[in-house]
Amino acid sequence: MGKDTKKRIEEAIISLEYQPNAVARGLKQKKTTTIGIIVANILHRFSTQVSRGIEDICHQYEYHTIICNADDDPEKEKKYVDMLKAKQVDGFIIIPTGLNEGLYKDLVKERYPLIFLDRKVETLSVPTVTLRNVKAGYEATLHLLDQNHENIAFISSPLTVSTRKERYQGYVKALEDKGAGIKENYVFGGDMNHLKDKFSAMLEAKDPPTAVICGNDRVLKSVLPVLKQQNISMPDELALITFDEVEFSEFFTPAITTVEQPAYEMGEKAADLLLQRINGKAEQAVGETQEFEPKLKIRESSLYKR
């Protein structure tokens, strides 16, 4: 277009105070440059870090994000999917509750660009960004075994999603590799509401564990008060290691050993994959799984010192 008409148009834009209407635009173009993000539970630090990674990439490409918190509730998850569909989002990034297979399947059938994050849904071939969780569980356990712990507890929220199942598998595998049997009563994988009681009882039983692995940051948040209450000192009386990043973990006494995930990068990756799919550059990527490496950060809480 000619450059003086261009100028004329720009003048008109300011003189008429024209403001584009993305809703009308979206209606006609069938494209909203908006993606929907549904996280299983925003209370996990992982979720917020991942969201930032997603947002930063989207911001680069002038896409926008609507973040929804399913609150571990499949009903809510479904409601949000419907809402986001109604809003004509161009694609989804979902940390699935795992309890909505039909829903996910429909999304695939309707050819919505979709990326799973954190958790795999085995029955579907959807590109997924996840951690090598078996390895994460294995390394955490191995580290404790190396400190001569034999009675290692594994405390987790319900072992319903791949993430937790795999971490547990890693735990089991490490114990087996070292010839240590797994003891049922050192394992808890259940409702967060009972976690404190069960863990408390575990510590008060005879022959209590000398080390504990927390399945994620929310578990840690329940476990620490129990230790304080029972006046158990780390790491001498109980060694501790937790999955997920803990803010200020180096300022705890003792500093907390963690197995961290590159959450931010995982978010970036997921956004990348999704935008590629949306823009048709990556049909072939469907079904691919991107695995990230866990990072064991050894601090004081897991170091044997007797």
Place this chain on the structure above:
Amino acid sequence: MGKDTKKRIEEAIISLEYQPNAVARGLKQKKTTTIGIIVANILHRFSTQVSRGIEDICHQYEYHTIICNADDDPEKEKKYVDMLKAKQVDGFIIIPTGLNEGLYKDLVKERYPLIFLDRKVETLSVPTVTLRNVKAGYEATLHLLDQNHENIAFISSPLTVSTRKERYQGYVKALEDKGAGIKENYVFGGDMNHLKDKFSAMLEAKDPPTAVICGNDRVLKSVLPVLKQQNISMPDELALITFDEVEFSEFFTPAITTVEQPAYEMGEKAADLLLQRINGKAEQAVGETQEFEPKLKIRESSLYKR
């Protein structure tokens, strides 16, 4: 409408797999049941807590939220406002960077429902949800004075926004009320990038402060490493108190004394006010400021023990 036609319609909805299109609906109705949230910097814990409060209320009323992170950058803030306008949001909740008066003014002029959060913009009469920050600063300082501290440092990010200015005012007022003079060299309110160096120098100077107040959680995050590095122990060598909630603060050694804001509730309140304005029930509320009370949670880091 007759109940058999209603049934007929419902059947058609499923047989045709009808899915409503909120974009078309929004276009016609000039209403998207979506609000825009712009936070000055999502890295503050306050911002994420506040967002949750907002979201929960919005979810109740079937409104949706788009959260944007201005990253302390007025340019970005403006860009996001334009984007959200284009998306035809029904209203805004903004934690203002404070450096965009014209932008805010336009929003008011264009009669957008708007609520400010956390920070006041003095020159505009916009309903604002905020903390009694002067009181917060006063109480924090008074508490340290009560522990017989006289050399109290005040470390903050730039004193450009009302929140920080007021906390500082409270600090000054408490010192004055107790007849203690304020010493310029105990005060830092500047760029986060220089914070560590400046604070480090402050501690190494002769006659260093015996207590420090951190202006917010991000400041704390810079201050703690300095203490660790200089091997300064709390609270004997330096008492510490920080604004904002710190996760796990009771598990620090020493447990960190905090001045907390009811962030979640403040978010709820802001959302409430905004939805009332959107639905025309509260024209009169314009200009009102809702102030919340700070909560001083005394823990070990501020308790004198020599």
Place this chain on the structure above:
DNA sequence: TCGTTTTTGTAAATCGTTTTACTAACCAAT
């Protein structure tokens, strides 16, 4: 200057709803 290409102006259809209007059909009660 002619013919060709590019730029400009104008108009109409479309996206999927809501809104308004109007007519037709139905039901109950007088």
Place this chain on the structure above:
DNA sequence: ATTGGTTAGTAAAACGATTTACAAAAACGA
């Protein structure tokens, strides 16, 4: 059977952009 009132059905305009089409005008090279 007539009246009034409700419910059904149909149609068309509107929301604010994009898209397509076509005609008119301008710019260009030979």
